[in-house]
Amino acid sequence: MRILLFTGKGGVGKTTLAAATAARSAERGEKVLAVSTDPAHSLGDAFGAALTGEPREVELRDDAAAGPGRRARLHAAEVQTRGLLDEAWAELREHLRTMLLGAGISELDAEELTVLPGVEDLLALAEVHRLAESGLWDTVIVDCGPTAETLRLLALPESLAGYLERLFPTHRRMVRGLLAGVAGSENVDRWDSVADALGRLADRLQALRDMLLSADTGVRLVLTPEAVVAAETRRTLTALALQQIRVDGLVVNRLVPHPGSARGEAASWLRTRRKEQDDVLAGVRAATELPLRTVLHRAAEPVGAAALLELGDELHAAGDPLREAASAPAMELGGGGRALDSEYTLRLALPLHDDADVDLARIGDELAITVDGRRRLIALPAVLRRCTVVGAVAGDDGLVVSFRPDPEQWMR
Numbered sequence: 001m002r003i004l005l006f007t008g009k010g011g012v013g014k015t016t017l018a019a020a021t022a023a024r025s026a027e028r029g030e031k032v033l034a035v036s037t038d039p040a041h042s043l044g045d046a047f048g049a050a051l052t053g054e055p056r057e058v059e060l061r062d063d064a065a066a067g068p069g070r071r072a073r074l075h076a077a078e079v080q081t082r083g084l085l086d087e088a089w090a091e092l093r094e095h096l097r098t099m100l101l102g103a104g105i106s107e108l109d110a111e112e113l114t115v116l117p118g119v120e121d122l123l124a125l126a127e128v129h130r131l132a133e134s135g136l137w138d139t140v141i142v143d144c145g146p147t148a149e150t151l152r153l154l155a156l157p158e159s160l161a162g163y164l165e166r167l168f169p170t171h172r173r174m175v176r177g178l179l180a181g182v183a184g185s186e187n188v189d190r191w192d193s194v195a196d197a198l199g200r201l202a203d204r205l206q207a208l209r210d211m212l213l214s215a216d217t218g219v220r221l222v223l224t225p226e227a228v229v230a231a232e233t234r235r236t237l238t239a240l241a242l243q244q245i246r247v248d249g250l251v252v253n254r255l256v257p258h259p260g261s262a263r264g265e266a267a268s269w270l271r272t273r274r275k276e277q278d279d280v281l282a283g284v285r286a287a288t289e290l291p292l293r294t295v296l297h298r299a300a301e302p303v304g305a306a307a308l309l310e311l312g313d314e315l316h317a318a319g320d321p322l323r324e325a326a327s328a329p330a331m332e333l334g335g336g337g338r339a340l341d342s343e344y345t346l347r348l349a350l351p352l353h354d355d356a357d358v359d360l361a362r363i364g365d366e367l368a369i370t371v372d373g374r375r376r377l378i379a380l381p382a383v384l385r386r387c388t389v390v391g392a393v394a395g396d397d398g399l400v401v402s403f404r405p406d407p408e409q410w411m412r
């Protein structure tokens with residue numbers, strides 16, 4: 001089963017291309033689910049069908065096509081997170097609140113701590129996971145909404161898991177003992193049920209993380225051939241690489257048709273516009289080795305069966321839209337040597353743009369890498385935990401961090 005996530009800047013054509021890709025795969029005979037997690041859903045509009053939170057069958061027919069006509073059957077849904085703020089979640093929050101109050105944390109702080117950030121986003125992702133795990137579909141295509149939201153969504157399972165771990169470390173017994181001292185024994189029983197609920201939450205977060213990092217999950221970035229959008233796309237590539245999420249391709253939408261040798265004002269406008277777009281496209285091609293597809297700007301809005309099937313042709317001709325192998329997120333350990341003379345390198349394949357702002361810090365056994373304000377913690381391989389960072393070089397192929405053994409780290 002493959003999961004393909006479509007994202008990109010607002011309005012570039014994510015929904016349209018997700019729908020066309022889904023139509024194309026379904027026409028080839030795959031069992032396809034197209035699902036929108038964008039709170040401002042428009043997947044139903046693209047298909048010309050009313051959608052709800054539960055997948056329903058959508059039949060796309062183009063009887064006007066040559067020959068016997070074209071037909072694609074698939075399922076589609078628009079996730080309704082409001083309805084998903086389920087009892088389980090409310091119960092966990094209540095448990096937590098009681099706990100924190102019991103442990104002497106004031107009412108206000110307890111409220112703040114239990115309003116977990118991004119709960120709705122997380123539920124949307126959990127819903128995709130639930131649908132994907134049902135085993136009913138070969139391919140799940142997700143219309144994710146704008147990049148900023150999507151990056152937050154994709155980072156959530158990990159950041160929440162970290163948050164959870166910091167608040168309530170896995171060593172539950174220790175916390176239990178600690179609590180008996182602070183909160184009195186009647187609260188310890190309550191702690192056990194909270195600990196169970198937290199354990200289940202941690203398991204669910206891990207399952208979501210596994211889904212996102214799976215080799216069968218990939219992001220397809222949609223952009224338009226404009227300098228501003230291309231620049232944002234490069235930052236998004238870095239941010240996704242930081243999270244070790246695979247990107248399996250780029251789609252450049254709304255390329256204006258080339259006027260050929262036509263004359264006149266309109267042709268001249270198109271020629272100028274296309275020249276600019278081609279320049280931006282060349283820049284994007286030079287910056288990445290990812291497969292890149294282009295789609296022409298249509299005169300008419302591409303909605304409904306015929307338009308989507310035809311768009312699917314332009315995108316994937318006779319090929320399989322899912323053939324592209326998602327590129328592996330790379331983290332390579334190199335170097336070596338003897339005892340104190342050894343030097344190691346950790347190469348992180350981050351596509352850094354020229355003026356990327358990179359910051360490194362060692363936090364315990366983790367390396368905190370911040371690029372343009374986005375931070376990620378990378379658990380260091382065992383051999384590097386006894387070393388200190390002695391340098392870092394940012395280049396075209398990413399970031400190379402060098403380490404040297406440090407006896408002081410061994411003593412810790």
Ligand SMILES: Nc1ncnc2c1ncn2[C@@H]1O[C@H](COP(=O)(O)OP(=O)(O)O)[C@@H](O)[C@H]1O
Nearest residue numbers: 010011012013014015016254296297298301302
């Ligand atoms: N290649 C195209 N040619 C013409 N119109 C397009 C094309 N791609 C998308 N559109 C139209 O542009 C608008 C925005 O597209 P949409 O797919 O909803 O973008 P997003 O999901 O990124 O916000 C829609 O009205 C859509 O029909």
Ligand SMILES: [Mg+2]
Nearest residue numbers: 014015038042
């Ligand atoms: Mg959309």
